[in-house]
Amino acid sequence: MFVASLLASGSLFAAVQPLDRLVAIVDNDLIMQSQLNQRMAEVRQTIQKRDDMPMPDEATLRQQVLERLILESIQLQIGERAAIRINDEELGQAMQTIAARNNLTLEQFRAALAQDGLSFDTAREQVRREMIISRVRQHQVGGRIQVSEQEVQNFLNSEVGKLELSEEYHLAHILVPIAESASTQSVQEATRKATDLYQKLRQGADFAQAAMMVSASESALEGGDMGWRKAAELPSPFDREVSLMRPGDVTEPVRIPGGFVIVKLLEKRGGETPQMRNETHVRHILLRPSEIRSDAETRRLAERLYQRIQNGEDFTELAQRFSEDPGSVREGGDMGWVTADALEPEFRQVMENSPKDLLSKPFQSTYGWHVLQVLDRRSVDNREQIRQQQAFGFLRARKYDEELQAWLRQIRDETYVEIKP
Known part of the structure; x- marks a missing residue:
């Protein structure tokens, strides 16, 4: 009645400015322009922080963000009907976890959000929505996925399975270069240089420092760090050698088209390591x-x-x-x-x-x-059971992604959605 009395007054009506407007009806929910604007601002900020991602034009961004809000609304309504709730204690723990992942205290996280122009309460509510949506998806999609023992065994026996579950190696390397047109004397000098370097490394010389001083590889300034590699991703003979090495071991110099390579095994994980x-x-x-x-x-x-x-x-x-x-x-x-x-x-x-x-x-x-x-x-020895669990997890995750996209299309098609011009 108070609002009606304001509208009945001509002078007051002339002073009223629209604060918000409806952009979409999603079954029993409404999406407002303010929600769309806020989410678009958040997405713009995320894209701006990534140098490798171009900013889409305004119309495309609006369409993509609105579609995301529509799908969120549908899933939240499913969660509401299923009485899925996130209590304050669970939400507080989730916010603590997010802060910790960013090496921040909760107060530092709050300050960082404020610096980016984001409200802590708004972020907290968005996390609550995401947790509800995650539980809805697990309930609706997770129950549809079945992975049989035969599928697990077939995966373990496949080339893809062997590659996915094979041991991984954290490697560093040093390249002692040899030019394509190098003379015999130059090759002999490079051979002597690589051999001397190998002996020094065997006696305890710092590998990373040697890489920065000697290596001609692109990763020289990173101490020759190659990151994590699977044996199948390495050229021969390194694919066989690293499987026999222990962390800290260094290979003898190996001649390749570009020169001599010395490889050090920094760490390894996965594979057939005994799990008692x-x-x-x-x-x-x-x-x-x-x-x-x-x-x-x-x-x-x-x-x-x-x-x-x-x-x-x-x-x-x-x-x-x-x-x-x-x-x-x-x-x-x-x-x-x-x-x-x-x-x-x-x-x-x-x-x-x-x-x-x-x-x-x-x-x-x-x-x-x-x-x-x-x-x-x-x-x-629990190795075989661990391999089966890893294979099961890989197959389930792959099926989950496929089933999730199909389910999202299904609920979008089955829900009444009206987008306002």
């Missing part, structure tokens, strides 16, 4: 308090079962009769081989501190009261 995992073979009896059995009564029952096993009764039979763990009761309480990090803290602590074959005294966890027995311990 500790596992425990354990069995237990779980008793849960309930409406008809109090916590104290449950503890006393656990103590009686402990005593009966100590007196010689069969653990398996008692577990099958009394245990309330649906995952192990049919196996007489046997949980098989487990890793500590997959277990509840109280259970893990007792299991790790229990000698082999010795029955633990009754103890309580969040699930109830337990009696456990460690049957054996072992350390296993």
Whole structure:
């Protein structure tokens, strides 16, 4: 009524200036010009910070940004209908993480945003929107993706799979040049120079310093650093040599068309490096308090079962009769081989501190009261499982990207969208 009274006054109406206008209707949501302007300003600022990216013309930028806002609105409405919420604690942790990734405290991050002309509250709200959208996508798209064991095995056996999961090497190199038209004497001098340099490096000379002083490669001023490479990306014979090297090793000078090359292995990662995992073979009896059995009564029952096993009764039979763990009761309480990090803290602590074959005294966890027995311990090489997990992750990520684009097109086509002129 207050707004209506203002509009009814001719003099006041003449003084009214439009503060905002509608640019799009997206199902039950509205996108306003102020939102579009703010997002366009943010995108312009991001593009300006990148020297390798040209600024699009205004019409193209507006169209692209508006389309992004439309898709965001659709996903946020899906999240609203699914009751997806991001509480203040989660949002605060996310902002702390973003600040830390930029090597800033939260207050420094706030100041940096202000310096760029951005409001901290606006940035915080945008992060909340992005977190909701991320959860919507995981729920809507993640459930559609299936990766079979056969797909994983086929990928591991393929050339692409072998390349993706092969070992990576952080390398540096020194190039002692030889001109194409070099005389025999010049070649001999380069050979002697490369050999002498190799001996000095073997005796502890600084490789990076030598590269800056001697090398003719483009990376000389970076200490010869070549970055991370896979063996398949290296020319022969380096592809074979680096696989046998340890970090810190240096190759003998190798003649190539441009001269002699000496390579140093700085680091390596991935590949077939042994990954040992500790596992425990354990069995237990779980008793849960309930409406008809109090916590104290449950503890006393656990103590009686402990005593009966100590007196010689069969653990398996008692577990099958009394245990309330649906995952192990049919196996007489046997949980098989487990890793500590997959277990509840109280259970893990007792299991790790229990000698082999010795029955633990009754103890309580969040699930109830337990009696456990460690049957054996072992350390296993986990390389094959890690390779399978890496292959699964690679295939799932690839399928996720494909499925996400298809899903975004689908929800865009199915949603009522009206763009205002």
